[in-house]
Amino acid sequence: MHTRRLVKRSILGSRVYATSPTGDGAPVTGVVQAVKQENRDASAAGPRRSVYTVLLQDGSLKEFSEEEIAAGSNHTAAKGPLKSSLKQSSSNGVSDGHKLESGCWSPEAVEEQRPVDGKRVSRDPDARSVSLLEQKRKVVSSSIDVPHARRSEEEVDMDKVTAAMVLTSLSTSPLVRSPPVKVSEGLSGSWKDNGSAGPFTPSSNSSSGGYWSWSAPSDQSNPSTPSPPLSADSFKPFRVPSVGGVGSNPPGVEDPSLDEQDGSSLLFDEPIPRKRKNSMKVMFKCLWKNCGKVLSTTAGIQRHIRTIHLGRNCDSDCSDGEEDFYYTEIKLNTDSVADGLSSLSPVSSSVISPPPPPPSPLAPLNHQPDSHRPAHPSDSKEPHPGGTTPLSRSAPSALYLIHTDHAYQATAPVSIPSSSSNSSSTSFTPTNSSSFSISWQSPPVTFTGNTVSPTKSQGFGEQRSQTIAVLSSPPRATTALSRKVRGEGKKCRKVYGMENRDMWCTACRWKKACQRFTD
DNA sequence: AATGCCGGGCA
DNA sequence: TGCCCGGCATT
Known part of the structure; x- marks a missing residue:
């Protein structure tokens, strides 16, 4: 059956070579549009039993006998009208052995080929009808190309x-x-x-690398x-x-x-x-010792680091990317703290406008270890303005994402006070120059360590983004820090069930963190 | 209540 | 080290 179908397919719509109708003997190529049986169509010029209607390259239709054409291997969609040649055509194989098998089209075969055809092909014993449908199919499919285009x-x-x-x-x-x-x-x-690190360069600020x-x-x-x-x-x-x-x-x-x-x-x-919540502001915080400068652009923060801390005056071109080590990207949910944060950016708060805020997303808080950076001061808790203790919790409000080029940069949990009910603008202030610590007032927040690498788009490919998700919640910071966030994905238990416990990964069997379906 | 898994015990 | 499980956190 397969072979039969292959044969059928190979003839109609096939590219063939034929002797030129002009008589000069030069070979021409065309696409077989129809096959006729000579005994049914006496008018056909073909000397043998089959006549092939071929659409030539110039768009004209010619009929060839079997001897005059040689089938190519390639199926090519027909591009021209064929109506005239369709009516009386019947399907045939390429070879004599196949072409006269009128019964070779089993209903199943036809059905299989044309599952969408509403008409019942199998009822028609006449092979010509069947082939007509086949022809139509070809024509339809080929004619679709034009309208489609x-x-x-x-x-x-x-x-x-x-x-x-x-x-x-x-x-x-x-x-x-x-x-x-x-x-x-x-x-x-x-x-x-x-x-997470793709740089967007605002057209209005392309040079500064917004x-x-x-x-x-x-x-x-x-x-x-x-x-x-x-x-x-x-x-x-x-x-x-x-x-x-x-x-x-x-x-x-x-x-x-x-x-x-x-x-x-x-x-x-x-x-x-869950993946497209981005009501976040992205800020860049200088991690240099005693400098908590927060800028809104990578270029800005890089320049800041380069000039202020690294003592370089050259342009970013001569930068070796070292600045990347000294700043971190802070993503924060702007839903409720946008205003408070706007005061954060001394440089260009106006540049950052809150992105379209789809209502707050799931809040993975990506936390950046800061250990690597030079003498990180932020370990010390910033005295919270409102007099609330760092661990004091009030109404949950926002989540923040902190992105860093290098995950190892930040070890100390950078906590950002979510200004919810009280002291919205004051709670988050880098003004405390020595440290940029933030205290939690809100539930679980996740910091993601992501590559800031503004330079990435400029050819700096070296920065690797490393993502470390650490969940810390104010209430039980000690335990929460150590305890892994519960995975969302299915685990062995769920997948295989208790009855198939032997199929679980060993970790699951041991009641450890699943190793098979990691999140 | 079910689930995920940490911490710890045991061989 | 492999295995198991109490118990806690989370859903």
């Missing part, structure tokens, strides 16, 4: 329009200033490739490296609805708009629920 163009246009609209709305929105950036970013590749990380807090699984699969996954869902399921669109044309939609969808629709 047209449609995709329209779609692309629509996408462009949509993208433009989105852009317009976004760019005019006071809350969202970065999307325009994303557009340009999208051209260079999937914006998700930024990972940086917005749009990564999700929980993107820890792929800290800094691009994740094509992921982006592809998120790509499809949007692509399908927007393009209408039409395949084979010119990628070059379509991608930008797709990125656009994808991006906007990510911004507003949140395809991957």
